[in-house]
Each structure stands twice: as structure tokens, then as C-alpha cells.
Amino acid sequence: MPELPEVETVRRGLEPAMTGARFVAVEARRPDLRFPFPVDFVKRLTGETILSMGRRAKYLLGDLSSGEVLVMHLGMTGRFLITAPDGHVDEPGEFANEVKEDARHDHVVFRLSNGFAITYNDVRRFGFMDLVPRAGLETSRHFKAMGIEPLGNELSGDAIERLFEGKAAPLKAALLDQGLIAGLGNIYVCEALNRAGLAPERAAGTLTGKQAARLATVIRDVLEEAVAAGGSTLKDYRHTDGSLGYFQHRFRVYDREGEPCTTPRCKGTIERLVQAGRSTYWCRSCQT
Template sequence: MPELPEVETVRRGLAPVMEGRRILAARQNRPDLRFPFPDRFAERLTGQTVEHLERRAKYLIARLSGGESLLMHLGMSGRFTITADQVDSGDLAAFVHSQGGNPKHDHAVFEMEGGARVTFNDPRRFGFMALFATDAEESVPFLAGLGPEPLGNAFSSAHLDTALSGRKSPIKMALLDQRVVAGLGNIYVCEALWRSGISPRRTAGTIKGARSVRLVRNIRNVLSEAIEAGGTTLRDFAATDGALGYFQHSFAVYGREGEPCHSDPGHGPIQRIVQSGRSTFFCPQCQR
């Protein structure tokens, strides 16, 4: 499932053709994805201007001029593509790309002011869309209780010390708890723990002081580097232009079971264990 860097990559690709532009027409090609489409979905979106396109955790949120917000989740195989029959701006033309994916899986289409068409394609249909009143965001089930953004000012070693205090679960699982920090997923937690020299088995409540400072820094670094690389492509993910992410070529531990540790050729091999049904990759010599 796409994690924070992949969703941020998609946001950056969509922003030039959606932000500040009116949705001339919206349509849905089936009644549901993972969940049913909102009531009167096309009617409520048509004519609205996308004032801002944001990312919150692993969600995209389009702030609309009429006081509602459109929440979008990619699921496991969802992707947005941008096409155009006619484009009225040279700047916009740079962001128009060929369609990807089987058209029979095109489930939602937005005809944007300026000539661009934004299409959501999702073969597995684990993605979804929801509409909610922007001023009632705190009560939206998908967003309520989310922790701070890991790249934002609210995420700090002090926050992590408090959020992890007394927790007896392994640190790997605590970091996947979206109430602790929003948007982290399996891949980037494994990589950040390796960079920090922290075992994924270590009790979460013992992560404080210098360990906490180091972990916060490395979470920020690994996410920033992944965003710059266009995210990670392991199976389905592609950006709005069809490009695949490249961060998988920088993995230190994820998916490298049995291979030497990058920090020291004499270390390793990288081990894989299963924690709460998720694969965890780590170096037992470097991570304590």
C-alpha cells in the first residue's frame, strides 16, 4: 500500500492541474470502491473550485470552494493519471501525461478547468473517496485521532517520548500506530530504525532521550529522501505521469533478507521476522 512519500508524490503531480481550478464535470463509473461513493458525488463536485490540495497521513484532501473537502485514498492499486484533449496553458501542458492502466478500471473522472482530465484508476478497488464538511473535519472517522505529520513541526523527540511512554509493544509496531505519528508504513519504519541503530523488537517505552532524537531525525530524513526519489515502487505504485518511484534502490534493509548489512560488510545477514503479520527487516548486529 502506498505510504506517505508515494502519496506526497501523487499530490505534487496533481497540484498543478487541480489547485485553483474549477471542476467542470465529475463522474463516477460504478457505485462503490472499497466503500460506496458519497451521495450525489458528481453533483456535489461539479462547479467547485479546488482551493488547495493537501496530504494528511496517507490521504489526499482537496479543499473545495463550497465548504466541503474531498478525501481520496489510493488503497493498494489506485493511481491518478492526467490527460487532456486540449490544454489552454503552456505551463499546464508540462503536467499532462498519457493514460495508464486498463480503462475498465477508471472509476472516477474529473474534467478540470484548463483542459486537463484527472482519472482515478483502481483495479483492486481498495481505494475510496469521501466528502465531508471542512469545518467538521475533526469528527471524520478517517482523520480523527491521527498523530502529527512526521515532516511537520509538531513531530519532535518530545512528542515521541510522550507518545511512547509506558508502551510495552515493540517500537516497530508503535511507529505503525497512526495515533503516534501519521503516515508511516512498513517500509520506511524498517529503514528509519536501521539508520537509528534501534532493534524493531525493542520495547517502545524505552525509546527516549538520545534514541528518540536520533529516531525522529532519521524518520524525517528517510521520508524526505524517498519523496525526492518519487517514492517506492514494489508492485502497483506509479506517479501521475506513469513514472515509477526509485527509492527501493536505496533500501538498506527492506526486502534484503540474507544479504550483508550496508553499514559493515562483515555484519548481517539481514534478517526477516514477522511482527503482527507484517514483515520486518533488520540487522541484528547494528540494531539494538
């Protein structure tokens, strides 16, 4: 599933084409994705202007002139393709993986007043779209139980200490708890724990103030590096322009089982363990 850096990369790709544009026509080519489209979905969008494109955790948010917010989630395989007025879709760079184009899975098309067309393609249809009143966004079913933003000003060592206080749950599980910190996923939690020198199995409530501060810093660093690099090239994920991300080439631990640890002065080997059904990659020599 695309993680926060991938979703932020998509937001940045959509922003120039969508912000300030008006929905001239909306095509919903099926009645549902993961969930049914909201009532009068096409009618409520048509004619409205996108005031801004935002993100909350792994959700894309289109703030509309109607006072509603278009909430979009990519699910496992959802992606947006941007077609310019001249019909051109850029696919720059050398790709580590290729994803075959298949128009059968083009489920939603937004035709905009500036001539751009935004196509939502989703092979598995685990993504979804919703329309939520702006005034009730934070209390809506999507966000009411959601934790703090890891790229926002709320994330700090003090915040982590407060959120994890007294928790016996493994540190990795606590970081993946969306009710505590929203948007962190398996890949970047593994990377952050390695950089912070923290073992994924240790109790979350055992962090010292210094360790919590270090963890907050490396979480932000890892996410910002991933956003700058365009996310991670894993299976189906693509940018809005069709190109694939490159952050995977910087992974220190993720999917590197049996390889040498790259932490300076560490001579350990990357190991894999399973936590709550998910793979955790770490080095027991430098993560304690």
C-alpha cells in the same frame, strides 16, 4: 499499499493540474469503490473550484470552494493519471516494473476548466472518496483518532518520548500505530529503525532521550528522501504521470534478507522476522 511518501508524491503531481481549476464535469462510472460514494457526489463537485491540494497521513485532500473537502484514499492499487489538454500523458524514465494499462478500472474522471482530465484507476477498488465539511475535517471519522504528522513540526524526540512512555509494545508496532504517528508504513519504518540503530522488537518505552531524538531525525530524513526520489516502486504503485518511483534502489534493509548490511563498519547480514503478520527487515549486529 502506498505509504506516505507515495501519497505525497501523488499530491505534488496533482497540485499543478488541479489547484485553481473548476470541476466542469465529473464522471463516477460505478456507485462505489471500497465504500459507496457520498450522496450527490457528482452534483456536489460539479462547478466547484479546487482551492488547494493537501495531504493528511495517507489521505489526499482537495479543499473546495463549497466549504467541503474532497477526501481521497488510494487503497492498495489506486492511482491517478493526468491527461493534458493536448491529450498527452508523460511517462518519463526507465521503470523497474511496468503496470499494464486497463481502462476497465478507470472509475472516476474529473474534467477540469483548464482542460486537464484527472482519471482515478483502481484495479482492486480498495480506495475511496468522500466529501467532508472543512470545519469538521479533523473530527471526521477519517481523522479523529489520527496521530501526529511525521513530516510536520510536531514530530520531535520529545514527542516520541511522550507518545511511547511506558509502552511495552515492540518499537516497530508503536511506530505503525496510526493513532500515535500517522502515515508511517512498513517499508519506511524498517528503513528508519535501521538508520537509527534500533531493534524492531525492543519495547517502545525503553528509548532514551538521545535515541528518541535520533529516531525523529531519521524518520524525517527517510521520508523526505523518498518523496524527493518519487516514492517506492512496489507492485502497482505509480506516480500521477504514470512513472514508477526509484526510492527502492536506496533501501538499506527492506526486502534485502540475506544480503550484507550497508551500515558503515557493520559486518552483519540483513534478517527477516514476522511481526503482527508483516515482514520486518533488520540487522541484529547494528540495531539494538
